[in-house]
Each structure stands twice: as C-alpha cells, then as structure tokens.
Amino acid sequence: MSGAGGKRWLCAAVMAALALQWCAVRWDFNRYYLGVAVDAGINVILAVSLNLINGHTGQFSLGHAGFMAVGGYTAAKLTLVLGGGCPSWAQPALFLGGLLCGGMLAALVGLAVGLPTLRLRGDYLAIVTLGFGEIIRVVFQNSEFFGAATGLTGIPNWTHLGWTCGFAALTVYAILSVVDSTYGRGFPAVRDNEVAAAASGINPVRYKVSAFVVGAFFAGVAGGLYAHHKTVLNPTGFDFLKSIDIVVMVILGGMGRTAGVVAAAVLLTLLPELLRGFAEYRMILYALLIILLMLLRPQGLFNFGPSTRA
C-alpha cells in the first residue's frame, strides 16, 4: 500500500460506507441482515486491533473484551447523560465524541495493562490479561454508576452500517499503515526475536506497550459501536468467552495477516447465523473447530503465504 494511495483508499471506503448507509435507509434493507452486517463490522475492528497485539507483536492477550467493555460503557454513559437534551443535528458529533472518549479511556487502560505485564510472555501473559479483563468486568458489575449487574439500558440506537463500516475501514487503514512502514516492522521484529531487536537498537518496551495502547483504543471504539447497536450493555457480554472469540478470529485468519483476519471476523460472525438451524450443536462445533485448527492448521485458515515462522 503506497502512502497517498492509502489515504485516498481510506476516504473512498468511508464514502462508500456512508453511501451504503444512505441506500440502506432509502430502500429499507432487511433489519436482520443489517444487524448482522453491523456485528461483522464491529468484529472486524476487534479482530484487526487484537491482531496488532497478538499477531504482529506476538504478545498473547486474552483480555480484549475488557478494553471493549471500557469503551462501550464510557461511550454509552456519555450519550445517556448528554444525549437527552441534544438536538438531533448534534447527535453524530456527540456519538463520535463518545466513541473517541471510549477509545481513549480504553487506550489508557491498555497502557495500564501493557506496562506492568512487559516482563511476562506466553501463557503467563495470557492469564494476566485474562485476569485484567475479568477485573474490569467485575468492577462494572459492582458499580452502581454503570447500572451494576443489570447494566445500562435505553442507549440510543445510533450505530448504523455507515458508522461501523467507516470505523472498520479506519481501523484497517491505521493498523496497516503503521505496520507497513519501516517503523512498523519493529512490531514483528520484537515478536520474532526480542533479543536481536534490542541489539538492533529497537526498544522492545515501546513497541509492546504501543501495541497494547493502539489495540485497546480500537477495541474501545468497537465497544462504543456495540453499545449503540445493542442499546443494552451488561457485564456478562464482556466475559472471557468474548475475548476467546476475538482470539479465535485472529488465529483463524492467521496471526499478523490483516486480510485473513478480516475474512475470519466476517466468517465467524456469519457462521452462527448460518448454523441457526443446528443451534444445539453450534457451540460444540465451534469448540471442535478451535481444536482441529490447532492440530491441523495452527498458522491459520486464511494464511496462504510462506510460513512466517522458522
């Protein structure tokens, strides 16, 4: 992706997203399909941002749902408090502000998770991030301000296809352009060999923490979109299973392969919908899929390039 072309591409994608939204309203697309499409867009944001942490930088985070929860609750609370007296023309600005605030706060939490866990790697890091995710969830569960166990309800239904696709495009653009640069090669360099990276003048700490902060930011935005899509938020939606879902998307798509991860996110959103008829077996199949994937194709289903790991 060349630089200026990348920005042009991003503008085109955002325009297309808005046009699509206009068409959706104009010709009254099927609600159900629209809902699934929004879900897919949110999952793309989550998976692509986690891919920066888990795939490109090689850290293993199992707490992405926690960042998502921070962003979701923040954005929802903001629009609930400020949205009442807000004229309809200002709604998009408020929404955008809410999403960004959610993202920022999630990024801060990402910093708080990324810094102390620098020394940890592999399964220890996985467990600690899982722990952070659970702590975030428990805090929301017990906080009266955020509706405790019942969560937040009556969140305005502002997330439509345009917002979702627009932000999905923005996420893909941002992560791709950071990674696809000489600076960004530092992420896989730290993953491939931290010792050699340091010996080559690369500061592994900066890269690892940046990955957490940037990844968490987009997860927070996704959380905000999710909140204004479902219109209700409760803590159980952000448990460890949600984190696993996102991890599976990344693995299925191939760690560090953005295109594959996007495809996997869409596929894994559609799969349960397609399997509705087999609802009883759906989750069993899902678990089997994880195991078989690890046994037979640990490099990911959509990873056709040469083996990236020696």
Add this chain to the structure above:
Amino acid sequence: MTEFAQQLLNGLALGSIYALIALGYTMVYGVLRFINFAHSDVLMLGAFAAFYLAAATPHMAAATPLLHAGMVVLGAALICAVLGALIERLAYRPLRDRPRITVLITAIGVSLLIEYTCQHPAVFGAATRSFPQLFPQHNLTLGGLTLSSNDLAVLGITALLLALLWFVVQKTKLGVAMRAVAFNPQAASLMGVDVGRIISVTFALGSALAAVAGIAYALRAPGIEPLMGVQPGIKAFIAAVLGGIGNLPGAVLGGLLLGLIETFAGGLKQLSNYRDAIAFALLIIILILRPAGLLGREQPEKV
C-alpha cells in the same frame, strides 16, 4: 473471636478444595509446562460422575452410607483419571513439539468442547441439579464453632489425599520418575523412563484429585451444572501460581491461602462483591512482582 475461628475453619475447608484442584494444574505444568484449561471441566465431570453413580446405587446408600460414599468418590476419581489421560493422549500429545501458545489455545478449545457438549440436553443439560448428600448430615458444635459433617469429610479426605500424594511423589519409584521428568525429560528418557507414560500417569493422578475436589465442591454448593468448574478452576489456578507453579507444596499453600483470603474478604460487606476481582488482582500482583510464586524459584532466560 469465635467468628474469626469459624471463618478460619470455613476458609480452610474451601482452601483445601482449591488445593486439591491446584495440585492438578501444578503437576501438569511441572511435566508439560502449560496450563491445562480443561482441568476445571474434569472437576465438573467428577461431580457428575458421582451424581450418576450415587443415583444408580440407592440401596447401598441406604444400607451402608459411608461405604457407599467411599465407593462413589473412588469411582468418580477412577473415571476422571481415565478421562484426563485420554484428553492428554488425544489433544495434547500430538502438539508436544509445538509452541506453547498453540497448546494453550487447544486446551481452551478442549475446555469449551467439554462444557458445550455437557450443556447439550442429550448429555447433562444446562440446568442446575441438586447434588445428593453423600455423607449423613450432622452439625458438630465445638465451643461455639459449628462444623458440618460435609466440611469435616472434605477436610479429612483432603488431608488423606495430600498425605497419599506426598507418599507417592516422595517415596515411590513412580514419584521419583515424575520429579525427574519434571526436572529434565531428556535426562529421564536416558534413564529408560518412558516419558509419555509418566505424563499420562501425571494427568490421571491430577484428574483423580480434581474429581474428588469436584465432589467436595458440589457438597458445599447448591447444585451441579456443566459450568460449575469454571470458578473454582480459575481460583485453583491462581492458587497454583501463588504458590509457585510446578511446586506441589506451593499449590497446597496457595490453595489454603486463597481459600482463607476469599472467606475473609467475603465476610466483609464492602468487599464481598469483589471477591473474584481480588483473587485476580492477587494473581496479577504475584506474577508481576514474583513470577515464580511464593515457593518457586526463578529461572533466568538464556541468551
């Protein structure tokens, strides 16, 4: 004062259950260096095995209750031992030389598979069922302290199992081989030890302990359901890390400590809702400040 002693007793009873589960995590980590996520589901399977075994033998329960309880516990332990070894053979052994993260994700997959399969209406179903009282119900009072016969049984069985495990690991050839494999599998294989077999035995032993812990947990809980293992499983894992993962006495110490902390935190109104968060915060603090745990030793990374 009596309140404190009562809480202490409750904490020890809960902690000893955690200790039993933590031992399984720690033993598996010792030989294979990965976190067996499915361990918490073996615990659940143990409780269900006991449930069905007890239901199948009502006459015996009425005639000789203690013998019956022993039979049920032993049977469940045996079933889980086989299941644990089977899980290792089918899911983990093919991944022996792969990156640890691959094994970890597989373990999560196995855990989900067991949970969802068991939730299926044709298997156990998602609903909570009441667990039979295996031991005759009595409440012993001792100077203002109340001790239920269940708690007494849990404490007794745990103590017995810990002693037994200690004997096996310290005094038998099998135990020495287990420690040797944990320290250096290659060197152990040069002694003629079939490392694969020792790993299977380790899984079987850990799973049997988990089954007993599952039954003990079910006796204290309102009932059993396919996700019952998740909470105690995570707690026990934290206990294992707290004590120093791979370290057997550490797992017991960590389990008891965590049980006590949880019980005392639960006793305070302001903290009771944050019980789980406290356990995780503890884990994070330990891993960041002292990754090797309380009794573990740090191994420096080689360059």
Add this chain to the structure above:
Amino acid sequence: MLEIKDLTVRYGAVTALHGVSLSVKAGEIVTLLGANGAGKTTTLRAISGLQRAVSGTVSFEGCDITRMPPHEIVRRGLGHVPEGRMIFANLTVVENLLMGAYLLGEAQAAEQRERVFQTFPRLQERQAQVAGTLSGGEQQMLAIGRALMGRPKCLLLDEPSLGIAPLLVRAIFEKIVEINHTQGITILLVEQNANLALAVAHRGCVLETGRVVLSDDSAALRANPQVKSAYLGG
C-alpha cells in the same frame, strides 16, 4: 558392538553431521575428539535417540536402533552420560541413582548401588544430599554412577572433564579406565581434552565441522600434528 554408518543430522538449516561413520568394538574405549561445534555431542545424541537423524543408521549389537525412542535404547544396554551432566538437581543422590536403575528390579538396583558406591565412595558419603548442591566433580561422578546403575554394556560419555578442577579430572579418568577394565563396559568418550582422552583410549576419531577427518590408534594420533591443528589452527 556399536556401528554408525553415514549419519547425517540437521538442526533447521544447519547440517551438524555430514555422513559420520565409526564403529566401536566390544571392550574398547574409543574417543571422539574435535573443537567446539565439530559435532561430537550431536553424534552421541543421535546414537542414544535424543536427536533424530536425517539419514544413516546406528546399530547396537547388530540391531538397528536409529529410530528407537531413547528409553528403548537404554533398555538394550546403552548408557549415556549427557553433555552438562544433566543430573536431577532437585533429587537426592540416592534418588538420582534410583532413577539410573529405573528398569531394574529392587534387589538388582540395591546390588548395583553397592557396586557404584564401591567405585565412587564419595557418592556414598553424600547419598542423602540434594544433587544440586554437589560440587562439579561430585556431580560428574553422580552422572557416571547413575548411568552405571542401569548395568549398561556400552557407555557414552560426553566431556566428563568439563568445568572440573584438573586434579578431579585425573581421578575421573582413572575411574573410566577402571570401569572399562574391571566391569568390561565398552566406552565411547567425547572429549575436548585430547591428551588426556588419548591417554586412556585405545582408538580415537577426530571430527571437524561434522565430518570424521582422522581415525587411528591413540598412540598414532598423539604423534599426529593434525590433531593439534584441529584445535589450535595450523
């Protein structure tokens, strides 16, 4: 007794052994010499099954053991004292020895332990001590003693002199000769300390970057200037 034919071993992109062939007859001490990285340790690891060979065969007493797992090879009477000794530092001396006799019955193990204690009285003195607290020399004795516990017919020894004070090295080499003489155990010895190794060995081979470049009687090798140049350059 031990026949190695055309053994090739690779670690990833690196070929560590390029078709190494050598043979050891029953009752012999054969030493494998060469500088660091020449492939000595790899040869031993390939023999005892710790390292998979790409091609070539290893046969022991006429039986092909190339693809066997290590514990099967040990069962056939081939002991290996690995590089870095690999004692079980978390076990006591007696437990280490017990592991060495893993395949024997209890009575046999006890009997064998007495013999090992006769060879290494120091181990008897320290029997209850945790092995990790032994000195380097004692650890080496334990590593050899542990391998002897399995009543091997042939013993692979990887750098027994490494990191040990010179006086103890001498003592350990005397033990090696004794083991060979009195117990009739065939020995394949990897050593960096060439003069010492050639003093005890009947024959020797010199490895250079994964190939056997010299193979001769000890006496002839001692006189051969090529050995010195393999270490220090010509």
Add this chain to the structure above:
Amino acid sequence: MDGVTLRFGGLMALAGLDLRVEEGEILGLIGPNGAGTTSAFNLVTGVYAPGEGDIRLAGQSTVGLLPHELASRGIARTFQNIRLFGSLSVLDNVRVAVASRQHGGFWNALWRGRAFHAGERAAEVEAMDLLSLFGLERQSATLASGLPYGDQRRLELARAPALRPRLLLLDAPAAGMNPTEKAALAELIRFIRQKFQLAVLLVEHDMPVVMGLCERIVVLDHGVKIAEGTPAQVRVHPQVIEAYLGAEPAHA
C-alpha cells in the same frame, strides 16, 4: 581518538577481567567451553549487569544501560545461534536497524506525509546499499527464515553496521561453516572493519579463523585471563595449550 575500553571484574563467571579493545582493531576473545567468553559478551551488550567493575565505551561508562540503548550508542553484535527476524524480508531485517535511528515513527507512519516518505526512501537506500555490500541484494525480498545458512550469517553481519557502530561484537560467526565459507567470512570481517571504521571483538571457537584474523588475542580459562598477545605468541603459550588440549599426562 580515545580507545574503546571495556573493563569489568569480580563476577561469578569472570574473575576481575580487564579487557581493552582499541579503536579499529580486531581482538579475539577465546577460551575452551565454559571459559566465560559468552558471559563477557553479554556484559558488554548489556544483557547482564556486572557485579563489580565498570565497562566504558569511549570513556563513558555503559553500566546500567539496556541492550537497545547500547545498540544506539554504537555497540552492534551478532549471535552464536543466529538471531534474525524470520518473518521479515531480508531488506526489512536491515531496514529496521537503520530505522531505529529515526524518530517519530508512529505518527509519521500513520499520517504518511512527506517526511515519512523521505525517511522510508532514505532507509531503503541505506539498507539496499548494505545488502549489496554483502552480496545479498538479489535476495532482498525473500523472508529471512528462508535463506540458506551461510546467507543468514551474512545477513546478520549486514544488519550490524546499520547501527553505525564503533564496536562490533561477533559471537562465533564461523560456527557451522565449511573451510571456503570461513575464508570468505574472514575476508568479510576485515572488509567491514575497513569500510565502517570500527573495532571488532571476536569470540570464536574455530582457531584457524581466529588466528588468521585477529591482531591480538585474549585467552580466558575458568573466567580468568591466562594469556594475551599476537596469534603467534598465544599459539605457543603453554597455558593455552594446556587449557585446550589438557596437560601432557605424567605417565605418558
């Protein structure tokens, strides 16, 4: 010009070692297995901190600096077991090291303005120049993990000068090479020293390479310096021969 001085002492693996690398020289650091040569290396590159003593680079103490800080101050190294970025292309392996000297990478990469493109081009040109010096320009797009062994070694050597170092530490660069490759390697090391005006500290077990390449050699055994001098002096030094071949047995 100041000499590059390294000094450390009083460690477990190394007992009060004094070592001095002069500007522009090739110094060999050798010793039998476990003599402490790798520990010395790890001290200089900041992987370990010395228990006592001091390490100075051009007069300034480097104790307490992290490996990447040392790298950006001019200490480059290679590794005994080659450490490349396997999933990156050959070009990128060198380019990340070049780019570690650039600033403001993240926002530049995100915004992709003019400065970004200029920086990218400069890094690419510099990296390509290095690759062609080492004869790797034709493989610039292949993944590093896909290179044959000899090329991987060369790539590691090509990456080091990208830091513009004053001192290059080479850890067993000849391991696993055949005699022809070794000769080419020695030539290459001399060339690097010449071209980039740097000092080389070489740890190597392959004696012909060390003897042929180094102006001065320091021999360690059990963490103690037992000899120092030219290759010819060291080769006949009795303690060195004893350390490597063992003492002549008394009864021989």
